[in-house]
């Protein structure tokens with residue numbers, strides 16, 4: 001299912017310095033295929049969302065989502081990948097401290113699908129400190145939108161688009177790890193009809209981390 005990097009130490013340094021770490025090819029070919037099949041099956045229960053998120057500076061949400069409660073009930077595959085011992089060990093090595101699964105079910109693991117022109121996951125920070133995002137489907141090229149945009153070390157949403165902002169394209173089967181509670185981030189709008197971008201977002205926490213403080217997950221996934 002996964003091809004784990006064999007030398008995490010330099011990656012830990014990179015992650016600590018940038019708050020973002022690309023993990024190209026984290027999913028094996030078979031793993032990607034299995035998760036694509038699973039998400040295609042689960043998508044029937046997903047919900048269309050079109051609104052502005054008040055608690056995140058009214059940034060737009062135009063996307064189809066499936067919350068963690070559905071995934072926990074209906075997907076043994078995703079539930080067990082989320083708790084995979086080797087994956088947790090890798091994340092702990094990358095973060096430099098013991099990483100824990102999130103207890104709260106709604107935002108523990110979610111499926112986000114952008115599939116219409118203009119679809120976007122607007123600016124926000126996450127409730128939990130770590131987001132592992134797994135790419136299942138992506139637009140053909142970086143000109144088609146669906147890029148991860150973030151500004152390292154900046155929590156204020158107004159930092160997006162300002163100097164230091166990065167935009168990153170990922171391929172299907174890639175993943176990235178983001179220090180998502182302390183890094184303002186968004187997904188740029190899809191620009192072309194007929195393209196899809198679907199990801200699984202696995203949220204993780206660490207000992208002593210505070211409980212979620214925003215309503216954003218309830219609004220997007222409940």
Ligand SMILES: O=C(O)CCC(=O)C(=O)O
Pocket residue numbers: 110112121126131133148185186187199201
């Ligand atoms: O789709 C992405 O790359 C980011 C997802 C995200 O930020 C989230 O689900 O909180």
Ligand SMILES: [Fe+2]
Pocket residue numbers: 124125126131180185
């Ligand atoms: Fe996020």
